[in-house]
Amino acid sequence: MSGPRRGVVDPSSVPTETIELLKPDGTLVPDAEYEADLKKDDLLEIYRSMVLARRADSEATNLQRQGELGVYTPLLGQEAAQVGTAYALDEGDWIFPSYRGMAMALMRKIDPVDILHMFRGTWHGGMWDPKEHRFALLSVPIATQCLHAAGFGIAAKLDGAKTVALGCFGDGATSEGDFHEGLNFAGVWHAPVVFLCQNNQYAISVPVAKQTAAPTLAVRALGYGFPGVRVDGNDVLACYAVAKEAVRRAREGNGPTLIEAITFRRGPHSTADDVTRYRSDEELKHWEALDPIARFTKYLENEEILTDEFKEAVEAEAKELSAHIRAEIVGAAPRPSHELFEFVYSEPSEILRREEWLLHEELAGREDAE
Numbered sequence: 001m002s003g004p005r006r007g008v009v010d011p012s013s014v015p016t017e018t019i020e021l022l023k024p025d026g027t028l029v030p031d032a033e034y035e036a037d038l039k040k041d042d043l044l045e046i047y048r049s050m051v052l053a054r055r056a057d058s059e060a061t062n063l064q065r066q067g068e069l070g071v072y073t074p075l076l077g078q079e080a081a082q083v084g085t086a087y088a089l090d091e092g093d094w095i096f097p098s099y100r101g102m103a104m105a106l107m108r109k110i111d112p113v114d115i116l117h118m119f120r121g122t123w124h125g126g127m128w129d130p131k132e133h134r135f136a137l138l139s140v141p142i143a144t145q146c147l148h149a150a151g152f153g154i155a156a157k158l159d160g161a162k163t164v165a166l167g168c169f170g171d172g173a174t175s176e177g178d179f180h181e182g183l184n185f186a187g188v189w190h191a192p193v194v195f196l197c198q199n200n201q202y203a204i205s206v207p208v209a210k211q212t213a214a215p216t217l218a219v220r221a222l223g224y225g226f227p228g229v230r231v232d233g234n235d236v237l238a239c240y241a242v243a244k245e246a247v248r249r250a251r252e253g254n255g256p257t258l259i260e261a262i263t264f265r266r267g268p269h270s271t272a273d274d275v276t277r278y279r280s281d282e283e284l285k286h287w288e289a290l291d292p293i294a295r296f297t298k299y300l301e302n303e304e305i306l307t308d309e310f311k312e313a314v315e316a317e318a319k320e321l322s323a324h325i326r327a328e329i330v331g332a333a334p335r336p337s338h339e340l341f342e343f344v345y346s347e348p349s350e351i352l353r354r355e356e357w358l359l360h361e362e363l364a365g366r367e368d369a370e
């Protein structure tokens with residue numbers, strides 16, 4: 001007998017195709033179903049966002065190596081997955097990021113310095129206003145973004161708002177209970193949510209092959225009653241086109257989509273681990289050759305969209321951004337202690353106020369003793 005028996009859902013029948021619009025050499029592949037309908041200015045803005053993200057990210061890694069940050073979680077190699085997807089959102093849509101979300105934060109005009117205070121330990125959770133930027137605080141517990149985005153999406157639906165929530169997480173997060181609960185609930189409610197799984201091949205040292213026996217991560221969406229799609233996460237145009245369709249579905253009331261963006265984390269999981277203990281140089285070289293910025297640059301150059309002047313202007317802006325990050329982070333003092341109490345409740349309880357007073361007294365006492 002060939003193929004599965006009648007009535008059996010079989011992993012071998014799951015599509016494993018990955019949507020790609022740009023070949024690694026920057027040639028555009030015509031696609032009847034997915035289209036990146038972007039104007040020249042949009043394409044240049046996407047280029048700018050990717051270059052700035054890479055620069056802010058490498059500056060952060062350097063600062064950690066120089067002892068100015070306690071730890072950092074680099075996104076090197078994942079710029080297209082983040083920028084392409086976020087570019088498909090409207091300004092009013094919300095993003096629920098993980099700890100690797102610097103590229104999207106920059107797109108939402110968050111000062112990277114505010115992000116890096118978290119990694120320096122000089123942050124009490126309130127450096128930017130999530131409502132102003134429609135960008136939630138970086139959430140370190142993995143897969144929680146699925147719950148946050150699902151809850152937000154359901155609330156938006158109850159309010160009759162046309163807002164979409166984007167929940168961002170990695171391949172490892174798909175093994176968490178929160179992933180299941182978030183996607184299941186969003187599916188039942190047909191909530192306007194896009195779930196973005198950046199499959200960067202590793203969860204710290206665990207390769208994706210050990211994360212699940214399922215043929216893809218995208219297929220897991222079927223268990224929740226909505227579509228899943230795989231996209232080349234190093235192809236910014238494909239990421240945009242796939243996300244645009246998911247956002248459209250969500251906004252029109254057709255429920256969530258799970259996007260699996262296939263990419264690679266070229267740096268360590270965090271600056272605290274040693275990648276050479278769990279992955280090979282060959283693997284890294286393979287993915288370096290698929291660099292998302294180089295690929296998009298080739299496309300823009302082939303199409304004569306990217307001029308030397310624009311490239312130089314972005315380069316100058318990136319340099320300025322690095323200098324700004326360095327100037328603000330090096331030697332930055334801890335935040336005022338009273339901020340510890342300010343971002344928990346809109347109206348603090350008596351107990352919280354008392355704790356604040358006690359801390360104040362304690363610190364004042366220490367100052368007197370010195």
Ligand SMILES: Cc1ncc(C[n+]2csc(CCOP(=O)(O)OP(=O)(O)O)c2C)c(N)n1
Nearest residue numbers: 100140141142170171172173200202203204
């Ligand atoms: C609930 C929870 N369990 C464990 C951890 C420890 N932890 C931090 S990152 C990580 C791996 C996450 O991998 P993945 O979801 O693939 O995302 P990536 O780091 O690759 O972006 C783990 C297990 C955590 N932060 N939260």
